[in-house]
Amino acid sequence: MHHCRAMCCRGPQCLRLTSAEVAALRNQAVHLGVAIHIIESPDGAGIVRFLDHPGEHCPMLDHSTSACRIYSSRPSPCREFPEKLRPGCAISGG
């Protein structure tokens, strides 16, 4: 992510979370001292809008290093992305 500046964790994008991931992300945010705003739906699922956070990036992204602060326990959408090889994207193998 250092080469691409983690552009998939920045800008007008959202992170969709299951109810279990909402709880986990809240705990991680408290542990790291990160302010996080999660829009929760009645079923407990949630959305993190990057534009709602300082720097307009995921609150778990370390802006100075472009590293994910919770990489080893990141939510499923982050684990499943990218779904295919993308030119210039190191984590996709591109």
Ligand code: SF4
């Ligand atoms: S949790 Fe980590 S990998 Fe997922 S969007 Fe945030 S910074 Fe990126």
